Amino acid sequence: MTCELHRRAFVRGIIAAASAAWLGLSLGCGADTPVDAGDASPEAPRIARKSASAMTSEEIDRFKRAYEYAVANGFFDVFNDEHYDHHRHRHHGADLQATSPMTVMVMDETSGYRLLPWHRAFLLEAEQMLRAALRQRDKEEGVDPSEADLLFIPYWDAAHDQDLPHWVHGFEPRGGTAVVPPGLPEGHAGYGKEVGERYEIVFARWPGKNLVFDTLQAPEHVGRILAERTFADFYDALDVTPELRIENYPKARAALDVLEVKLPESAAVKTLVDAFGGSPSSSQQGAETTNALFEIGWIGAVEAQKAAPDTELVGAVKDVYGLFNFMPHVRMHLWAGGLDPANADVRGTVTYFNELTVDPVFWMLHGELDRYWYTWEKTHADAPPLQGDDRSFNPLTASEGAWYGGGTTYTLDDLTAHDALPYVYDVLFDG
Ligand SMILES: [Cu+2]
Numbered sequence: 001m002t003c004e005l006h007r008r009a010f011v012r013g014i015i016a017a018a019s020a021a022w023l024g025l026s027l028g029c030g031a032d033t034p035v036d037a038g039d040a041s042p043e044a045p046r047i048a049r050k051s052a053s054a055m056t057s058e059e060i061d062r063f064k065r066a067y068e069y070a071v072a073n074g075f076f077d078v079f080n081d082e083h084y085d086h087h088r089h090r091h092h093g094a095d096l097q098a099t100s101p102m103t104v105m106v107m108d109e110t111s112g113y114r115l116l117p118w119h120r121a122f123l124l125e126a127e128q129m130l131r132a133a134l135r136q137r138d139k140e141e142g143v144d145p146s147e148a149d150l151l152f153i154p155y156w157d158a159a160h161d162q163d164l165p166h167w168v169h170g171f172e173p174r175g176g177t178a179v180v181p182p183g184l185p186e187g188h189a190g191y192g193k194e195v196g197e198r199y200e201i202v203f204a205r206w207p208g209k210n211l212v213f214d215t216l217q218a219p220e221h222v223g224r225i226l227a228e229r230t231f232a233d234f235y236d237a238l239d240v241t242p243e244l245r246i247e248n249y250p251k252a253r254a255a256l257d258v259l260e261v262k263l264p265e266s267a268a269v270k271t272l273v274d275a276f277g278g279s280p281s282s283s284q285q286g287a288e289t290t291n292a293l294f295e296i297g298w299i300g301a302v303e304a305q306k307a308a309p310d311t312e313l314v315g316a317v318k319d320v321y322g323l324f325n326f327m328p329h330v331r332m333h334l335w336a337g338g339l340d341p342a343n344a345d346v347r348g349t350v351t352y353f354n355e356l357t358v359d360p361v362f363w364m365l366h367g368e369l370d371r372y373w374y375t376w377e378k379t380h381a382d383a384p385p386l387q388g389d390d391r392s393f394n395p396l397t398a399s400e401g402a403w404y405g406g407g408t409t410y411t412l413d414d415l416t417a418h419d420a421l422p423y424v425y426d427v428l429f430d431g
Contacts, residue, residue: 046422047149047422048424049154049367049423049426050155051155051161051426052165052168055165062147062150062151063154063360065134065137067130068174069133070129070130071174071358072173072176073175074175074177075129077178079126079357080176080177080178080179080355083357084179086111090390092111092353093111094106096353097183098183098185099182100344100346101294103294104290110390112240115239116238116369117393117415121393121395121408123370124410124423126357131148133404156168156332156364157368157429158216158217158332159221159429161216164207164336168360169207172203172205173203173359174203175201176200176355177198178199179196179198180193180199181352181354185345185346187340187345187346204340205336205359206337206339206348207348209338210301210335210337210339211344212301213297214335217325217331219431221325222372223431224243225328226376226429226431229380229382234373238327242325245322245325249323251322252322254319255316256269258312259316259317262312263299267292272292272320297317297321300316300317305344334351350365371429374425375425393415394408
């Protein structure tokens with residue numbers, strides 16, 4: 001019993017320490033009252049977003065023609081730049097840096113609560129832009145442009161697919177530019193240029209090829225997230241705090257002992273040893289712990305790429321990661337992007353905040369997170385705890401969005417009134 005209590009205390013400590021980097025502590029309060037699902041009226045001109053795995057060949061073709069045209073013409077450049085502009089948008093609980101090893105910078109709690117509504121608005125803008133792009137292409141090619149009204153951004157049902165949808169493998173649109181962020185590793189297309197300059201994106205995607213992010217969330221995991229009662233807890237489970245696989249704790253602890261011997265000089269290993277034995281800490285220490293975890297993940301990936309890797313070291317890194325069942329948001333990005341098998345410093349396009357909008361997987365994974373939220377909203381009245389200006393979202397400015405009829409400013413109320421949204425999901429998430 002004592003042992004059990006001791007272990008629980010440890011687990012709480014690790015949760016706070018190793019994951020606080022994805023935000024700080026989130027304390028929320030909200031109602032848990034079921035709301036009327038309110039079916040869409042049949043005459044409403046709404047598009048039904050479907051799973052990318054369930055699209056017809058005609059729908060896939062339409063989406064691909066719009067998307068590749070938009071990327072090739074640089075229409076996503078401004079989407080990249082806006083997504084990268086944290087100061088204006090405050091739209092992520094943590095900023096994932098371009099560095100290798102990966103590092104996170106913790107944002108304030110409000111920025112985390114803005115993640116879902118901001119990306120809901122961003123998806124609406126992209127969907128509108130893609131329709132305008134398709135109309136333009138159709139006119140150029142002498143095709144009836146009215147098909148553009150049928151275009152939607154599909155969602156990636158990663159939990160059920162456990163892979164990328166078949167047609168997305170190999171669909172790697174070329175073109176587009178992005179702004180150089182600090183810390184790009186050698187081997188990345190923007191490396192060697194001044195921070196703030198533009199570079200031509202070189203599309204990269206190695207799904208499932210990140211040593212320590214090589215699995216996707218299971219449907220039951222999503223089911224547990226959807227069972228959270230308040231928005232704060234729902235958001236936290238989606239984006240901030242991993243589940244712990246307590247049964248893997250002894251293996252993870254033993255693996256840290258191995259790493260201490262193999263990497264006696266590593267500050268990251270020391271940080272993790274302290275976190276495993278210590279008490280809950282501030283979010284700054286939490287960021288340090290998360291970054292230490294990322295660093296040993298990188299050490300493991302570099303080792304695994306050697307001609308004759310130290311398999312005990314690689315196994316120990318994997319065992320430390322085995323303690324965590326990571327949050328769907330970061331997991332989908334890192335799984336889909338993967339690591340360059342020839343250079344573990346370079347990640348896939350969909351993991352870099354400054355260039356990720358050229359990968360359709362970015363939109364499909366955020367469509368899926370949006371579908372989780374949309375599903376949750378059907379049975380919960382609670383909303384993101386945001387006040388004043390924080391309830392306003394303007395992903396693209398009026399002048400940037402003018403050409404496709406966008407650049408809208410959305411209020412939180414606009415974005416949470418399902419009946420007023422121009423889309424529905426063909427099905428809610430069902431674990
Ligand atoms: Cu994201």
